[in-house]
Amino acid sequence: xxxxxxxxxxxxxxxxxxxxxxxxxxxxxxxxxxxxxxxxxxxxxxxxxxxxxxxxxxxxxxxxxxxxxxxxxxxxxxxxxxxxxxxxxxxxxxxxxxxxxxxxxxxxxxxxxxxxxxxxxxxxxxxxxxxxxxxxxxxxxxxxxxxxxxxxxxxxxxxxxxxxxxxxxxxxxxxxxxxxxx
Numbered sequence: 781x782x783x784x785x786x787x788x789x790x791x792x793x794x795x796x797x798x799x800x801x802x803x804x805x806x807x808x809x810x811x812x813x814x815x816x817x818x819x820x821x822x823x824x825x826x827x828x829x830x831x832x833x834x835x836x837x838x839x840x841x842x843x844x845x846x847x848x849x850x851x852x853x854x855x856x857x858x859x860x861x862x863x864x865x866x867x868x869x870x871x872x873x874x875x876x877x878x879x880x881x882x883x884x885x886x887x888x889x890x891x892x893x894x895x896x897x898x899x900x901x902x903x904x905x906x907x908x909x910x911x912x913x914x915x916x917x918x919x920x921x922x923x924x925x926x927x928x929x930x931x932x933x934x935x936x937x938x939x940x941x942x943x944x945x946x947x948x949x950x951x952x953x954x955x956x957x958x959x960x961x962x
Contacts, residue, residue: 781912792840794890805820
């Protein structure tokens with residue numbers, strides 16, 4: 781699981797960063813003796829969807845940790861598709877004939893980042909359902925009715941905490957009570 785998350789996060793982060801760099805500089809000639817006007821264009825300026833998809837893939841890499849089962853596998857497929865699209869944008873930047881001076885290292889890094897995200901997404905889609913999930917303590921407990929019996933080991937009875945001592949406040953949070961509601 782760690783490899784998949786690292787591949788997704790590193791690949792998407794690299795692609796997001798590379799998309800913000802200058803991919804081409806267009807030179808507009810001016811009358812002599814004035815030098816030509818340089819207009820830089822980043823990957824985000826040439827392909828506006830590219831950094832957005834890279835950021836979604838980056839968020840998906842973190843979401844792998846919070847999901848489980850079929851949802852995690854579906855997330856792996858989504859990250860794979862996002863990575864393919866980002867890699868396609870980087871590949872387009874490599875072969876496109878932009879006007880002026882063209883820098884090929886940034887589209888190449890975007891392509892590499894997309895491929896890394898694809899690898900992480902494929903690993904998640906293939907094996908993600910077998911990885912451990914976050915524990916039940918991170919899930920919101922079901923609301924109990926007033927007459928419901930208290931389970932053994934629950935600690936204090938449900939209801940508003942009076943006195944708000946440090947231990948009592950933490951116990952209230954563990955029970956799922958909202959400390960801001962009085």
